[in-house]
Amino acid sequence: MSAAPTLLQVEALEVVYGGAVHALHGVDLAVRAGEIVALVGANGAGKTTLLRAVSNLLPALRGQVTAGRLAYDGRDVTRTRTDALVRAGLVGVLEGRHCFRGLSVQENLVAGGLGRGSGRSDVRADLERVYGLFPRLAAKREVAAGLLSGGEQQMAAIGRALMGRPRLLVLDEPSMGLAPRVVEEIYRVLAGLNRAEGLTLLVAEQNVRLALRHAHHAVVLENGRSALAGSAASLRARDDVRSLYLGGAECPEAAAPPEARRRAPA
Amino acid sequence: MDALPRAAPRPHLPAGALGLGALLVLAYGIVPLTGTSYLFEALLTPFLALALAGLGLNLLTGYAGLLSLGSAAFMAVGAYAAFNLSLRLPGLPLPASLLLAGFVAALAGLAAGLPALRLRGFYLAVSTLAVQFFVAWALNRIGWISDDSPSGVITAPRLVVAGLSFDDPRGRYLVSLTVVTLLTLVAWRLVSSPTGRNLVAIRDNETAARLVGVKVARTKLLAFAASSFVIGIAGALWAFAYLRTVEPAGFNLDRSFQILFIVIIGGLGTLRGAFLGAGFIVVLPLLLARLGAALLGDGFDSGTLEMVQRIVLGALIVALLIREPAGLAALLDRAGRRLGRRAA
Numbered sequence: 001m002s003a004a005p006t007l008l009q010v011e012a013l014e015v016v017y018g019g020a021v022h023a024l025h026g027v028d029l030a031v032r033a034g035e036i037v038a039l040v041g042a043n044g045a046g047k048t049t050l051l052r053a054v055s056n057l058l059p060a061l062r063g064q065v066t067a068g069r070l071a072y073d074g075r076d077v078t079r080t081r082t083d084a085l086v087r088a089g090l091v092g093v094l095e096g097r098h099c100f101r102g103l104s105v106q107e108n109l110v111a112g113g114l115g116r117g118s119g120r121s122d123v124r125a126d127l128e129r130v131y132g133l134f135p136r137l138a139a140k141r142e143v144a145a146g147l148l149s150g151g152e153q154q155m156a157a158i159g160r161a162l163m164g165r166p167r168l169l170v171l172d173e174p175s176m177g178l179a180p181r182v183v184e185e186i187y188r189v190l191a192g193l194n195r196a197e198g199l200t201l202l203v204a205e206q207n208v209r210l211a212l213r214h215a216h217h218a219v220v221l222e223n224g225r226s227a228l229a230g231s232a233a234s235l236r237a238r239d240d241v242r243s244l245y246l247g248g249a250e251c252p253e254a255a256a257p258p259e260a261r262r263r264a265p266a
Numbered sequence: 267m268d269a270l271p272r273a274a275p276r277p278h279l280p281a282g283a284l285g286l287g288a289l290l291v292l293a294y295g296i297v298p299l300t301g302t303s304y305l306f307e308a309l310l311t312p313f314l315a316l317a318l319a320g321l322g323l324n325l326l327t328g329y330a331g332l333l334s335l336g337s338a339a340f341m342a343v344g345a346y347a348a349f350n351l352s353l354r355l356p357g358l359p360l361p362a363s364l365l366l367a368g369f370v371a372a373l374a375g376l377a378a379g380l381p382a383l384r385l386r387g388f389y390l391a392v393s394t395l396a397v398q399f400f401v402a403w404a405l406n407r408i409g410w411i412s413d414d415s416p417s418g419v420i421t422a423p424r425l426v427v428a429g430l431s432f433d434d435p436r437g438r439y440l441v442s443l444t445v446v447t448l449l450t451l452v453a454w455r456l457v458s459s460p461t462g463r464n465l466v467a468i469r470d471n472e473t474a475a476r477l478v479g480v481k482v483a484r485t486k487l488l489a490f491a492a493s494s495f496v497i498g499i500a501g502a503l504w505a506f507a508y509l510r511t512v513e514p515a516g517f518n519l520d521r522s523f524q525i526l527f528i529v530i531i532g533g534l535g536t537l538r539g540a541f542l543g544a545g546f547i548v549v550l551p552l553l554l555a556r557l558g559a560a561l562l563g564d565g566f567d568s569g570t571l572e573m574v575q576r577i578v579l580g581a582l583i584v585a586l587l588i589r590e591p592a593g594l595a596a597l598l599d600r601a602g603r604r605l606g607r608r609a610a
Contacts, residue, residue, distance in 0.1 A: 055477055086479030098474040100467045102535065111467050114460045115479025146470075160478055 004032040005074075007168050007200050008054065008090075013068035015049050015058060015224075023049040023063070024224045031168065031202050031217075036194050038211035038232065039204040040245065041221035047204035048095055050221070051172050054202070055092040056082050072168070086115055089167035095176060095204075097154040101146030105137055108145050108156050112163030123163070130159040133189050151182035158186065162193075168200045175207050183207075187214050208245035212236050220245075293443055298436055306435035307508075313548045314442040315504040320528035320540030321446075321453055322496030327526070328534035329457055330489035331469030332382055336394035337497050338521035339401035340378075344371040344498025345420075345505035345512055346411050352423045353413060360427050364445065364502050371498020372491040374401075379490025383483050398519055405514035418514040422506040438507040445503060449496055454537055456492060465489055466535070497525075527579075531586060533593030542594040550582075551575050 010029040016022055024046045031037045039047050052058050053065055056077070070078045072090050080088075091112075100108050109130055113123035131138035134155040140148060145156055154174060161169060171190075175183040191214050193199040205211035212218055212232045220228040220241070228235065235241050297310070323337050348367035351358055358366075374397075381393040405411055405418050412418040425432040425441055432441045456462050464485045467475040476482050505512040524547060532543025555571055590597045 057473060057476060060473065060476065060482075082476045083479045083481050086477070091479075092477045094474055094477060098471045100470040100474065102466050102470050103463060107463055110460075111463055111475075111480070112478045114463075117479075157474070164478060 004034050006030050006071075007033045007073060008202065009071040010050070010054070011069050011071075013050070013053060013070065014066045015046075015053055015063055016066050017049075017061070017063045019064075022224065024053070026068070027221065027224070027226045029219050029226060029229070031200060033167075033200050034194070034198045035216040036191070036201040036203065036214060038215035038218040039202065039221060040206070040208045040211050040218055041227075043206070044223075045221040046224040047206075047221055048172055049224075051092065051170050051202070051204055054170055055085060055090065056080060057092075083115065086164050087117055089165065090170065091116075091161045091164040091166035091168075092170040093157050093161045093172065093174065095172035097150065097157045099145035099148070099153050099156050099160070101144065103145060104142050105145055105148070105152075105156050106141040108160050109137075109163050112160035116164040118163070118165070126163045126165065130162055133162070133193075134159055151178050151186075154178060154182070154186060158190075166199065168202065171201065171203045173204055173206060175205060175210060183210065190214075208241075290447070294440075298440060301436070301439075303435040306439040308552070309548060310439050311435070311442050311508045312504070313544050314439075314446045315500050315508050316525070316528060316547060317541045317544035318446050318449060318500035318503060319497050319525045320532060320544050321450060321537060322493045322498075322500060323525050324529045324532075324534065324537070324540050325453060325456070325465070325496065326489050326493035327529055328536070328539065329462065329469065330465040330486065332379075332486065332489060333387065333391040334378075334394040334493070335391050335519070335522050335526065336378060336397040336401075337525040338501075338517040338519065339398045340371050340375055340494040340497040341501025341504060341521065341525075342401050342405060342514065342517035343374045343494075344368060344501035345517070346405065347371065347498065348502035348506060349420045349422070350411065350413075360425060360441075364499055367502045368495040368499040371501070372495040374498075375490040375494020376487055378494070379487045382486050382490065395519075398522055402514055402518065405517075412514075420505070420512055422510045422512070425506060442503050442507045445499060449499060450537065453492075453496065457537065461485065461488065469535075527583060531583060531593055533595030536593075536595040538598075539593050539595040542598065546594065547579075550579065554578060 008029070008031040010027055013024055013027045014022070015024040027046065027050055029037070029039070029050070039050065041047055049058075049063070052061065052063065054070060054072075056079070058064060065078055069076055072080075072085070072088065077085060077088075077090075085091075100111065103111065106127070109127055110123055113126055118126065131141070136152055137155055137159055140152065145153060148156060158171070158174065169190075174186055174190075178186075187210065190199075190201060190203075194201055203211060203215065212235060215232045217230065218228075218232050218235050219226050220235070228238075228241070297305075301310070319337060319341055322340075323334065326332050326334055344367045347370035348363050351363040351366055352360070355363070378394060378397040382390050385393055412420050425438060427441065432438060457465070464475065464480045467478070467480055468482055468485055472482060501517070504516075509516065528540060528543035528547050530543070531546055532539030532541065551571070554575055558571060558574065586593070586597075590600075
């Protein structure tokens with residue numbers, strides 16, 4: 001797997017909010033084309049900040065990259081505007097499923113296509129593709145996104161990102177606050193896209209067990225530093241990761257085998 | 267599936283094309299033949315100018331979610347620009363000077379929109395307040411803007427389009443109606459275009475909009491420019507077609523609030539809202555005056571009227587917004603649906 005080129009390279013990244021709060025101090029991360037990389041860590045470890053830095057959203061949030069560099073597809077993108085990144089295929093999905101509430105599902109999706117600069121026929125084809133992946137969205141295409149359930153909003157947000165035809169899709173906590181069955185469906189679609197189309201994924205996830213089950217590689221963030229990195233299998237096997245992230249803190253439902261979980265009420 | 271061009275059916279315009287056609291036939295065919303001067307001068311012309319200003323502000327505040335308290339300033343820029351253009355370029359036809367006045371106002375809006383790239387919500391509103399005060403200052407201090415007339419009072423030129431005089435009340439109404447119709451059409455095209463969707467995307471979630479590739483800074487500036495363009499032309503109509511003689515004080519902060527109330531009462535983020543709100547604001551004082559005169563007789567002087575107006579308007583706004591935060595447009599929609607259900 002080391003033959004695949006590195007799509008995203010993060011080197012010694014440091015981020016400061018408002019000139020005072022140090023959120024990241026020295027994060028290293030590499031995402032190879034075609035793999036799923038999980039970014040795991042506790043609350044406040046810096047997962048969201050790292051993903052914001054990757055999409056260059058920090059300036060709008062009073063944050064700033066003070067050291068280190070970000071390279072996407074071999075080019076330094078530390079100062080590249082978000083819309084240019086989207087056109088280059090680096091598309092993000094925010095934490096907390098942010099849809100445009102006043103627009104219909106379809107308008108939300110189309111916004112994702114137009115942001116990339118897709119033509120009309122491309123948008124139409126991509127719409128069908130997204131509706132094929134998330135049939136629930138097809139049934140609600142004319143409904144205002146603000147009226148959807150949490151799971152549907154997350155699907156709409158992911159679908160909107162897919163409309164941008166990403167090469168690297170960056171997701172922040174796609175499982176947050178959702179029923180296990182919905183989480184399964186979302187991860188099944190994402191893993192399917194990875195297998196079938198080679199879509200590269202960088203996923204921040206608090207549910208470490210879930211993340212390690214789907215990812216090829218994982219990076220553990222601790223207090224704004226990348227503490228551990230390795231293949232998902234090797235991290236699953238490590239004692240310290242087990243006791244810190246996979247131990248008794250997990251709720252029993254998440255620890256149950258997938259068969260049992262699928263029967264749980266959604 | 268052919269779903270792309272068919273956007274979600276949202277009621278931008280009243281009851282579809284049929285209702286709109288009927289409205290235009292009424293406005294162009296029946297009203298000019300049957301209306302009185304009083305109807306044109308006291309009701310319809312100010313209604314049209316205020317509705318247009320509301321429409322402009324709605325592009326900015328209702329669609330893009332950027333709060334502005336400087337509407338009257340942009341109206342003033344439009345009015346004084348149209349005045350100067352017709353004064354200094356005597357050969358310029360009226361439509362051209364209105365259009366250019368709109369562009370001057372759009373430039374002013376562009377400048378006023380620059381802080382919006384960094385400021386949000388409350389702070390942005392305060393920065394538009396600065397524009398309001400700056401324009402008032404400029405109109406009073408810079409003599410050539412009002413052709414050196416004392417205290418900045420200007421008198422509108424005669425309304426002549428292609429050799430035809432529109433200088434009577436009916437003509438001024440027709441000029442206003444035509445301008446408002448055309449600009450409403452343009453605004454409707456704008457809000458149903460991808461750019462219009464981007465405005466709503468920025469309003470609903472700016473970071474997510476950025477993340478799907480919307481050029482946020484450019485779109486915000488565009489919202490300011492388009493909004494000010496429309497408000498500027500509304501100001502020119504207000505000055506040329508309605509008041510005929512304008513002083514800078516006519517474009518003070520009270521006017522800005524009036525436009526904002528029109529948009530809030532009518533319904534943010536709908537084109538109909540501006541018309542409903544403007545109708546409400548124009549008709550309410552007249553109704554109150556009639557009512558007061560009928561109830562109290564001579565004791566109801568203009569001072570009392572103005573006070574009662576403010577109290578009733580304030581109470582109505584509060585009541586309406588508690589009942590229906592989305593304004594008269596949503597209230598009307600709901601009533602329509604209820605009627606439809608009862609009929610079915």
